[in-house]
Structures are given as C-alpha cells and as structure tokens.
Amino acid sequence: MSAEGNNPLRKYYHVAEKLTFEELGDGTVRVSSEEGKSGIFHWDGRFLSGDLTTVNQHMLAYVGGPSVPKAFNYRWTELLPVIDRESGWREDHEKYLVENGILNR
Numbered sequence: 001m002s003a004e005g006n007n008p009l010r011k012y013y014h015v016a017e018k019l020t021f022e023e024l025g026d027g028t029v030r031v032s033s034e035e036g037k038s039g040i041f042h043w044d045g046r047f048l049s050g051d052l053t054t055v056n057q058h059m060l061a062y063v064g065g066p067s068v069p070k071a072f073n074y075r076w077t078e079l080l081p082v083i084d085r086e087s088g089w090r091e092d093h094e095k096y097l098v099e100n101g102i103l104n105r
Contacts, residue, residue, distance in 0.1 A: 010063045017056060021063040029064035031055045 010023040020032045024040070031052055032038040039050030043064030045057040081088040087103065097103035 012059070012063055014056065014059055019052075019055065019059075021055075021059045023064045027064060029060050031060075 009025055011020065013020050018034050022030045022032070024030055027043050028048065029041050029043055030038060031041060031050075033052065037051040039052030039055065040048040041055060041060050041064075042048060043060050045060055047053050082090055085091070085094065087094050087097075089097065089103070094103065
C-alpha cells in the first residue's frame with residue numbers, strides 16, 4: 001500500500017519504451033527493461049541507483065509523484081475556467097480548495 005493512505009502502489013508498462021515503471025512507496029520508482037536492466041529514481045527525475053540511468057521523467061512523476069485529489073482527477077486540458085467566478089474554479093472545486101487550505105478567499 002502507498003504511504004499516502006489506502007491507495008495501491010502504481011505500476012505501468014510503457015509500450016513504446018518497453019519499460020515497466022513501479023512505485024516503491026517512498027517517492028521512488030523502479031524502472032525495469034525487458035532485457036533485465038533496472039534503475040531506481042526519485043519521482044522528480046533524480047537517478048538513485050542501477051543499470052538504467054536515464055528514463056522518461058513524465059512517467060516517473062506519473063507513477064511515483066504525489067496523488068491528485070479525487071476532486072481534480074481528470075484531464076486538465078479539458079478544464080475551462082469559469083469566467084463568471086472570481087477564482088476561475090467551478091464552485092465544487094473552489095469549495096474543496098478552500099476547505100483544504102489550498103485557496104484563500
């Protein structure tokens with residue numbers, strides 16, 4: 001289980017690169033190739049150890065980075081600002097941000 005609660009650890013196979021990205025639960029990600037090489041990286045891209053020394057940094061953040069709150073778990077490119085609201089957020093999102101101390105009114 002993830003250190004962030006009851007979320008399971010994430011693991012993804014990147015088809016184009018033929019690499020498996022596996023969250024280790026402490027901000028680190030193990031990346032393994034089909035040839036048996038592997039490396040350990042921090043989710044922000046820092047190499048820590050192993051045979052693989054460079055990998056896709058976007059996948060590292062996706063697999064090992066902070067989880068997005070469920071209220072915001074959608075494609076950001078599909079989110080349009082609400083121009084008639086001062087904050088630009090939808091009402092339900094603004095409420096979430098205020099309640100969690102992320103946005104101050």
